[in-house]
Amino acid sequence: MATLSLAAILAEPARRHPDRTALVEGELRFSFTELWHESRAQGAALAELGVRPGDRVALMAPNTAEFPQAYYAILAAGGVVVPVHLLLAAEEVEHVLRDSGASLLLCHPAQAPTGRAAAEATGVRMLELGAGGELAALAGDTEPLATYATRDADDPAVVFYTSGTTGVPKGAVLSHFNLVMNATANAFDANDVRPDDIALGALPLFHAFGQTVSMNSTWRAGATLVLLPRFDAARAIELMVAEGANTFHGVPTMFVGLVAAAASAPELPKLRLCVSGGASLPVAVLERFEETFGTPVYEGYGLSETSPAACVNQPDFGTKAGTIGHPLWGVDVEIARADVEDRVELLPTGELGEVVIRGHNVFSGYLGRPEATAEALVDGWFRSGDLGTKDADGFLAIVDRKKDVIIRGGFNVYPREVEEVLMRHPDVAQAAVIGLAHPVHGEEVCAVVVAAPGAAKDPEAVITWSKEHLGRHKYPRRVEFTDALPLGPSMKVLKRELRAQYTA
Template identity: 85%
Template sequence: MATLSLAAILAEPARRHPDRTALVEGDLRLTFKELWQKARAQGAALAKLGVRPGDRVALMAPNTAEFPTAYYAILAAGGVVVPVHLLLSTEEVEHVLRDSGATLLLCHPAQAKTGAAAAEATDVRMVRLGGDGELEALAAATEPLTAYATRDADDPAVVFYTSGTTGVPKGAVLSHFNLVMNATVNAFDANDIRPDDTALGALPLFHAFGQTVSMNSTWRAGATLVLLPRFDAARAIELMVEENVNTFHGVPTMYVGLVAAAEAAAELPELRICISGGASLPVAVLERFEKAFGTPVYEGYGLSETSPTASVNQPDFGTRPGTIGHPLWGVDVEIARADVDDRVELLPVGELGEVVIRGHNVFSGYLGRPEATAEALVDGWFRSGDLGTKDADGFLSIVDRKKDVIIRGGYNVYPREVEEVLMRHPSVGQAAVIGLPDPVHGEEICAVVVAAEDATPDLARTIIEWSKEHLGRHKYPRLVEFTDELPLGPSMKVLKRELRAHYSA
């Protein structure tokens, strides 16, 4: 069996470009050599704490230097990283610790209250990160590891807990091969990342998108990562200007914020690469961003189970707004019949069906859940649960989640299509479209809107009338509800399950 470790993503640039800046966080600047030295010292400390190759170690930290240091320390010691989403309740963190079988929880002081309560309830040892934390102290008194632990390419490297949009979060097991390949192909085949690039690390590193695309792909190319612990659009623009950031990775809500903040900004960064993912980017937002910042946005698509990137708009193929571009190098993305569960039956070009994926990026399964794994991995393909199409030029488009389709009076209505139209209304800041139970039509279409101005009953009527003009008679929303913010899951997708529960009640 071939050996491979995700730790090489940091070890190699430390060997090849030791003095190049790897990480910037506030006033802290670390070269690749310094960062790898810290990670090896912490890796030795973890080994002293009893972490053995294959042990799962939970990591709970924001976008500060503590996260990547501990992440690569776990990998260097041969452990498996279990990133914990920072907005989880104590009970939800308990589920992750129990379900993953974590032997240790590494926790940043900012998360200590929740972390300590969950660790105590599950009898998992918690070790504090940070300047005066236990891990730093132990690392300072320990000789750093001379090299990272040997791992087989197919050994687990990271267990990502899915956002639970369909119920209880499940642990998706990603191998060293999955994650090294995804970082490599993102860096060199899809995006042309260069060693003198500087990327903004604003996406949460505990999530697959931030971890693979922002952190691992950037360092795979030997480029610099500037961390922003808490996303604020105005501060992000300032920081990008200060640090000469030319690469931005974000989710749609971040792009909405940056477009608004650009109007008041004294100076805008000169961006070369902008990548959007995590959820569908409304074309109206993409157009406003490209106009304000003068740079194209490459929208992509992926899931925790696919490392995460499966498909993205790429310069080699040209870009097409409203699509997710073409599959990554070495990955196949096709459209299959959505109503057949026990086999994958591929559909002809242009037909609507379920997005299925195969390639080096597809996970090995859900931890301890053979039935869920068998449902997801069929005939060598991963069934995404998303509905999409592929056109004659090979461009893929996501239409919606299979579970989010609204059936009104026997007609299928795809919320994404309605949301795209709503986002073009000047009074709509954000929109999510859901189906609510209806005695006449089965389901009624409801738009949940974050208004760009004061919400009034008149505004609801205006939006409905406007939608009527731009959508088919079976598609426009009959109900408009206003909210201050939409509920987001760990991957920054809108939790429509929560909206349906709230507004049905």
Template identity: 80%
Template sequence: MATLSVAAVLAENARRRPHKTALVEGDLRLSFEQVWQRSLSRAGALTGLGVRPGDRVALMAPNTAEFPVAYYAIAAAGAVVVPVHLLLTAPEVEHVLKDSGATLLLVHPGQAATGRAAAQALGIRAVELGGELDRLAADARPLPTYVTRAADDPAVVFYTSGTTGVPKGAVLSHFNLVMNATVNAFDANDIRADDVALGALPLFHAFGQTVSLNSTWRAGATLVLLPRFDAARAIELMVKEGVNTFHGVPTMFVALAAAAGAADALPELRVCVSGGASLPVAVLERFEAAFGATVYEGYGLSETSPTATVNQPVFGTRAGTIGHPLWGVDVEIARAETEDRVELLPPGELGEVVVRGHNVFSGYLGRPEATAEALVDGWFRTGDLGTKDEEGFLRIVDRKKDVIIRGGYNVYPREVEEVLARHPQIAQVAVIGLPDELHGEEVCAVVVPAEGTAPDPAALTEWSKEHLGRHKYPRRVEFTDTMPLGPSMKVLKRELRTRYTGA
């Protein structure tokens, strides 16, 4: 039996580069050895609380130093991490705790009210990070090293945002996560031990956890945490700490490009990775012009650890694409209508993106039917529509369920958004389908206007007519100050649909 643990990512750094700065948060600076010792002492406290290998421990915390310490402590104790989104209500947290079978909740003081209410409702113990856990750790005997696990044992259970029905727990193994961190660090991009990365993505989300935390530390590099993303503050912090690596979602790239003009100085960025949602080419161009840095756009899902593809220097980058599959991963296009088997399509054809490789999850916790629907013929069906060209570049066209059918014609919101994002008065746009008696669905653009502008809806529709096919341009334009964002900073289109249906 092969053994492996995510905890090795930190343990090996403590052995190889003990005195190197691992973590920076405000004035706090910790070396790899210090982070590992803190994790081992807290792992001792968890063991004292009755946590056994294979038990599930929920972790609810923002991007403060407590998160990585607790994350690696849970892994070191041989338990399974269940990260909890910070924007959830107490009943939603209760669902995650109950569904995962968590026996303990570690919660940051800032989230304690919500976390404790959920834990109490289920009779689960909640321990606060900081004071309470520190006291328990001081009284406990630290673990001498991490508990060995089988490579295929569960390491983390991610609750997927649940665009359909209730959130499901995607079970990822130690092998999934260690491999994804390793190939992200050494094969996808050239990550070096002297790099400094900004940890602005939520660490409770797969993208932040694998790409910002685990991949950065897999390479032995330094992680600078930013507990709350604010573009001006992020630029200031990156300059101050010599950050050269930035991982973000499109909304962050939009904000950074807008804030660059007013900044006193800009960081010298070497590696910028975008994921989480499609990055409009206009935003990519604005960011690259402002920062003089290349953006490597990638793609993945909680179920794929998360990275499946990314633009990689070895293949060259292409704006508007999600690049090539990661080392050891296959990503192809399958016929979307055929659900009981995977029928691969030739280059250039539109279909459902399917993934297989070391990054594909074990399944949905306690949901064999949902697992069987998602894992077909050894492939994971993503629910995203895309194409693959002759050179192997992949492109995401849209979510299968976000496609608008207007008068019998398919309209892909992503395509309309790409065009509208180029309008000088539009800072951000989301395109949705709204019920329409005549056409079945009507195309609606929800727009955040560029600062200092007051666009006219009729003029925007007229402008769109010149750039988009007759069935594609938005007949309805709505304005909003901010987009509703999910815990992973994705625009919540279902909320927009609810807001503007019948409005």
């Protein structure tokens, strides 16, 4: 059996480029050697505490140096990382600890009250991270591990808890092979990451997108990661200018923020590579960003279950606004019949169906949930639950979540399409479109809108304007203004919360 460890993502640049800056966080700067030394020291402390290869260790930390140090420490000891979303309540963290069977929780001081409550409720030992924390004290008294523990390529490396659109979060099990390949294909095939690049790490590292695309891909290429613990658009611009960052990875809400903050920024960074994912990037936002910052945005797509990157606009294929580009190297992304559950029936070019994925990036399954795994993995393909199309040039586009489609009077309405149109209205900064129960039409189209700064909040004006730009079954009959849209841990708009709010 071939051996492989995700820990090599940090161990290799420490061997090849020992003195190069790996990580910047505030005043802290670590070379690859220093960062890997710290992870090996913490890994030795974990081994002393009884962490054995294959044991699951939960990690709860923001985008500070403590996250990568502990992440690679767990991997170096042969453990499996269980990242915990920072927006979860104590009871939700309890679910992650119980469901994953974690033997230990490593927790940043900022998250300690929530972490401690969950740890006590589940009987899991918690260690505090940071300079004055227990793990650092133990690491200081222990001889660092010589190198990382041997793992089989198919052994679990990380278990991501996916919020999903319904029900209880499930643990998606990703192997060392899944995650090493995803970082490698991202760095060298999709995004052309270069050793002298400096990337802003603003995406949460506990989430698959931040972990693979920002952290692992950047270090796979031996480049530098600058962490921003809490995203603030003006601060992000300032930090990118100060550190000479040329790479930005973000979700659409971050791109919206950067465009707005650019107007009052004294200087803008010189960006070369910008990647968007996590949710659909409205074309209007993409155009405004490219105009403001003078650089293309490569929009991509993926899921926790696909390591996460599956598809992205790539320099090799050219880009097309409003699409998610082409599959990653070694990955197939196709469109299958959405109404056939027990097998995967691929559709011809141009037809609308469910996005299905196969390749080195597809997860092993959901931890302890064979039925859910069998539903998701069919005929060697992963069924995404997203609806999309593929055009004659091979560009894929996401139309919507299968579960978010609104059926009004027997006609399908795709919220994404309505949102794209609303985002072109001068008074609209953000829009989320949902279906609400209706006695006559079955469902009615409702738009929840965040107004542009200084704009009038006039629902009737937005409805009238929409009527001129959308088909009769598509335009929103109801427009609600709000100060902010509810966002989940991965920065996706929580439409189920909006549906609950406006149904009530």
